[in-house]
Amino acid sequence: MPSKELLDPCVDCRDVEAILTLRRRRLCKDCYIKFVSHKVFKRMEKYRLNRGLAKDTPCKLLFPFSYGLSSSVLLHMLHRQLETQHAKTHGTPGFDLHALIIEPSTISPSNPQHNEGFELAQKSFPLCSFTQVPFHSIFDLVPDIKETMSQFAGQGFVDNPSLSDAERLNAFRSCIPTSTSKADVDQILMNRLVVAFAKKIDCQTVIWGDSDSRLAAKTLASVAKGRGSSVIWQVSDGMSPFGLEFNFPLRDLFTAELRDYASFFPELISLIVPDEPRSENTLTKNLSIDELMMRYVLTQGEKYPGVMLNVTRTANKLDVSQMPSNVSHCTFCGAPLMNELGSRQSQFCYACARSRPSTSS
Ligand SMILES: [Zn+2]
Numbered sequence: 001m002p003s004k005e006l007l008d009p010c011v012d013c014r015d016v017e018a019i020l021t022l023r024r025r026r027l028c029k030d031c032y033i034k035f036v037s038h039k040v041f042k043r044m045e046k047y048r049l050n051r052g053l054a055k056d057t058p059c060k061l062l063f064p065f066s067y068g069l070s071s072s073v074l075l076h077m078l079h080r081q082l083e084t085q086h087a088k089t090h091g092t093p094g095f096d097l098h099a100l101i102i103e104p105s106t107i108s109p110s111n112p113q114h115n116e117g118f119e120l121a122q123k124s125f126p127l128c129s130f131t132q133v134p135f136h137s138i139f140d141l142v143p144d145i146k147e148t149m150s151q152f153a154g155q156g157f158v159d160n161p162s163l164s165d166a167e168r169l170n171a172f173r174s175c176i177p178t179s180t181s182k183a184d185v186d187q188i189l190m191n192r193l194v195v196a197f198a199k200k201i202d203c204q205t206v207i208w209g210d211s212d213s214r215l216a217a218k219t220l221a222s223v224a225k226g227r228g229s230s231v232i233w234q235v236s237d238g239m240s241p242f243g244l245e246f247n248f249p250l251r252d253l254f255t256a257e258l259r260d261y262a263s264f265f266p267e268l269i270s271l272i273v274p275d276e277p278r279s280e281n282t283l284t285k286n287l288s289i290d291e292l293m294m295r296y297v298l299t300q301g302e303k304y305p306g307v308m309l310n311v312t313r314t315a316n317k318l319d320v321s322q323m324p325s326n327v328s329h330c331t332f333c334g335a336p337l338m339n340e341l342g343s344r345q346s347q348f349c350y351a352c353a354r355s356r357p358s359t360s361s
């Protein structure tokens, strides 16, 4: 149909009416999906084409999946890439995707168990494999974490081996004083669990589902929490201090764009557990810095998307290979320890030390 007969033709295909605006361009549904998926497709090139990787076996990727908007959309996009990869009889072996779910109700009792989500994910994405573990499986996956936790908590916490693993983990978490420190410590523990699981099943890379908005919030929060030195591997693609590569293929997409993408696929809508509604009445002082920054990025990011993009692009220019390699690492979070002149080397980095029960205020 010639475009002049359309009221609001899609600027890409010019064949059909546009239904939404993407970065000031009016697009139809198909062209929207194509544009957004292509951003991720390009970011996955290295693994799709096995660049610098073994050519005879697929590259094994670990994908932490939380039932949140971002990781659900990324799973959907990566599964479509796997379908294309499997349809080809020749070509590179590409990648294998293994999704790891930390069972949400074991992270917070206010989270639903979402067992139907686990079944739905397996049914909707048959080319991926899925594992679900409770948060306290960190004790099995990271055997020395119990000792590290005791050292970290100091006198404020006495580990009781007669309790179940779930109770022991909760006892440790509840001795962390502020909401910012709690969020920080949980993030570190989950990160260590994911890394340990990836190594256990021989994955070389972890694919994280953070959107551009999330990465911008993480960058700002990391600096505020004194974790500036770990911004590098928390938001940029490349080698992490854990001997695994970290990759963030959603880095060019905003939360609002992921929301529009998800709205086109009913299976995604039933899979996603929406974030708890952000009540405007929640006292700011009760929010962690991470939550505050996410709220800031989501409200300001809609007004000034370029600013947020700039934050993450700048952070992604930090070069992991420029990090000193012969330094010791924080026992808790794994960040390189910077020697401070005149001070005795601590086993914890500055930011972790601030989250400890005895030292934080
Ligand atoms: Zn179109």
Ligand SMILES: [Zn+2]
Residues within 6 Å of the ligand: 330, 331, 332, 333, 334, 335, 348, 349, 350, 351, 352, 353
């Ligand atoms: Zn640390």
